[in-house]
Amino acid sequence: MDNAQIADCFSLLAKLMDIHGENSFKAKSYTNTAFTVDKLAVQISTLPTESLFAIKGIGESGGKKIIELLETGELAALNQLIEKTPDGILEMLNIKGIGPKKIAAIWKEMEIESVGELLYACKENRLKLYKGFGEKTQQNVIETIEYYLKSKGSFLFSQVEALIFPVKSFFEKVFYPHKFQVVGAYARQLESMDAIEIVVDNSLATIEEILTGVSDFELIEKNSDDLLYNTIGSLKIRVYGCDKSPFMKQVFVKSSSLEFEEFFTKNFPAINYTKCENEEAVFEQAGIRFIPAFKREKESIIEFAQHNELPPLLQLSDIKGIIHCHSDWSDGNNTIEQMATAAIAKGLEYIVISDHSKSAFYAKGLNEERIQQQHLYIDELNKKLAPFKIFKSIESDILNDGSLDYSNAILSTFDLVIASIHSNLKMPLERSMMRLLNAIENPYTTILGHMTGRLLLSRKGYPVDHRKIIDACAANNVVVELNAHPSRLDIDWRHIDYALEKNVLLSIDPDAHSIEGFDDVRYGILVAQKTMLSKHQNLSSFGVKELETYLDKKKVSN
Numbered sequence: 170m171d172n173a174q175i176a177d178c179f180s181l182l183a184k185l186m187d188i189h190g191e192n193s194f195k196a197k198s199y200t201n202t203a204f205t206v207d208k209l210a211v212q213i214s215t216l217p218t219e220s221l222f223a224i225k226g227i228g229e230s231g232g233k234k235i236i237e238l239l240e241t242g243e244l245a246a247l248n249q250l251i252e253k254t255p256d257g258i259l260e261m262l263n264i265k266g267i268g269p270k271k272i273a274a275i276w277k278e279m280e281i282e283s284v285g286e287l288l289y290a291c292k293e294n295r296l297k298l299y300k301g302f303g304e305k306t307q308q309n310v311i312e313t314i315e316y317y318l319k320s321k322g323s324f325l326f327s328q329v330e331a332l333i334f335p336v337k338s339f340f341e342k343v344f345y346p347h348k349f350q351v352v353g354a355y356a357r358q359l360e361s362m363d364a365i366e367i368v369v370d371n372s373l374a375t376i377e378e379i380l381t382g383v384s385d386f387e388l389i390e391k392n393s394d395d396l397l398y399n400t401i402g403s404l405k406i407r408v409y410g411c412d413k414s415p416f417m418k419q420v421f422v423k424s425s426s427l428e429f430e431e432f433f434t435k436n437f438p439a440i441n442y443t444k445c446e447n448e449e450a451v452f453e454q455a456g457i458r459f460i461p462a463f464k465r466e467k468e469s470i471i472e473f474a475q476h477n478e479l480p481p482l483l484q485l486s487d488i489k490g491i492i493h494c495h496s497d498w499s500d501g502n503n504t505i506e507q508m509a510t511a512a513i514a515k516g517l518e519y520i521v522i523s524d525h526s527k528s529a530f531y532a533k534g535l536n537e538e539r540i541q542q543q544h545l546y547i548d549e550l551n552k553k554l555a556p557f558k559i560f561k562s563i564e565s566d567i568l569n570d571g572s573l574d575y576s577n578a579i580l581s582t583f584d585l586v587i588a589s590i591h592s593n594l595k596m597p598l599e600r601s602m603m604r605l606l607n608a609i610e611n612p613y614t615t616i617l618g619h620m621t622g623r624l625l626l627s628r629k630g631y632p633v634d635h636r637k638i639i640d641a642c643a644a645n646n647v648v649v650e651l652n653a654h655p656s657r658l659d660i661d662w663r664h665i666d667y668a669l670e671k672n673v674l675l676s677i678d679p680d681a682h683s684i685e686g687f688d689d690v691r692y693g694i695l696v697a698q699k700t701m702l703s704k705h706q707n708l709s710s711f712g713v714k715e716l717e718t719y720l721d722k723k724k725v726s727n
């Protein structure tokens with residue numbers, strides 16, 4: 170073990186002691202030991218052990234630990250602390266700009282346990298509200314984490330989307346005149362992916378030859394059907410050749426789920442792919458309606474296409490208002506008036522302001538008095554901006570027992586209530602179900618917000634029995650949110666068709682914390698397009714009058 174490795178162990182030990190609030194004097198002395206060892210001109214392992222204690226900056230306890238390290242290769246005290254620390258917290262130590270004290274606050278006070286969650290909190294402006302953090306730290310943390318995550322290999326749809334254009338231009342240039350097409354997770358509009366997949370109408374050998382020596386294209390895997398490259402920013406690109414199958418067959422197969430592809434092939438075994446100019450031609454030969462790549466998931470869709478029963482595709486233009494947004498009254502960036510004006514400019518009919526509720530102290534949640542003030546202010550704005558309408562709402566925290574954090578008297582003053590879980594996210598299924606079901610049964614709950622609390626690629630979310638929750642929403646006339654933030658996309662689209670079967674309304678909501686956040690609605694649309702959801706079953710596709718009528722009815726039935 171060399172000096173640098175020994176120093177790293179001491180430095181980590183000191184940091185973890187600070188995070189866990191242990192003897193700070195001792196922690197400081199281990200930091201000194203790390204510094205001293207790192208700067209030492211001789212390798213410590215070559216020195217007689219007795220001489221260690223005489224070195225200034227090492228001391229009695231440091232010396233003993235160095236001997237332990239040299240003899241066993243590890244430090245018991247360090248191992249114990251590592252065991253007590255969530256992986257995500259250990260990972261945070263790699264992020265420059267936040268030291269152990271800050272990490273301790275992030276973990277213990279904000280209940281954040283992973284780097285992805287931390288990034289999300291920064292983007293929601295939550296970090297700067299804490300003592301000692303501030304706007305600048307928050308911005309630094311965002312930049313460092315984004316860089317860090319990029320190097321980890323998996324990407325959100327929204328991140329890949331930003332890169333797809335340059336990738337396509339590059340392929341156009343190097344493979345001309347051969348055809349190519351983006352397939353796989355991106356074509357299927359999946360929420361995240363670990364590679365961009367592309368079929369090129371060429372042999373694998375030629376593809377490899379063409380890409381050899383191209384800067385930023387490093388071949389990391391060679392398979393019988395594809396080549397995997399690592400490119401700029403750790404983005405992976407998987408390239409399929411057409412050695413064994415014609416181009417259009419490869420495109421079709423690689424942009425369908427296995428279930429879909431097998432069922433299709435069983436039903437239409439005689440398709441001649443060499444005669445297909447495009448994907449539409451494949452379905453023409455089969456004699457059924459065209460099914461786009463993003464809908465090729467379940468085999469049942471083939472039957473719908475056979476009977477001409479595909480619903481009209483939900484489009485961005487079907488969104489009539491922004492439901493679920495946060496203003497500067499809680500943790501948003503913009504004033505309510507700015508948000509309303511931006512929505513008007515987009516041709517929308519309304520926004521639903523749902524700031525955080527009083528339990529969400531970290532997000533400047535509104536107490537009863539502030540709610541009354543906000544409602545008076547919204548009344549004024551509504552007079553000024555009519556016929557555009559600002560609906561009064563709140564994102565009310567679902568507490569540990571499943572109750573909402575205001576009295577019924579206050580809850581009844583909102584046009585609609587979104588109920589969401591934001592605290593104590595680590596819980597067993599039984600507890601999460603109890604909290605959710607109680608909230609759904611609350612007569613004031615209009616919409617169940619981000620059902621599982623997941624953050625894609627960073628937080629799994631609490632366990633949920635989706636079917637039971639959907640059944641309860643059906644029984645209590647509660648709308649299920651499809652939170653459209655690209656890191657959430659929660660409810661998972663895989664459960665939407667079941668909700669539709671049960672006649673439950675969905676609501677594609679951006680959970681916007683700024684005007685720019687409105688645009689996230691599009692990510693909700695993209696995953697919703699994978700399902701049978703039509704504009705008639707999406708609350709944010711209701712016009713202003715339709716929404717008013719819906720909410721009036723809900724109030725009467727209460």
Ligand SMILES: [Zn+2]
Nearest residue numbers: 564589618619
């Ligand atoms: Zn929320």
Ligand SMILES: [Zn+2]
Nearest residue numbers: 493495564680
């Ligand atoms: Zn929210």
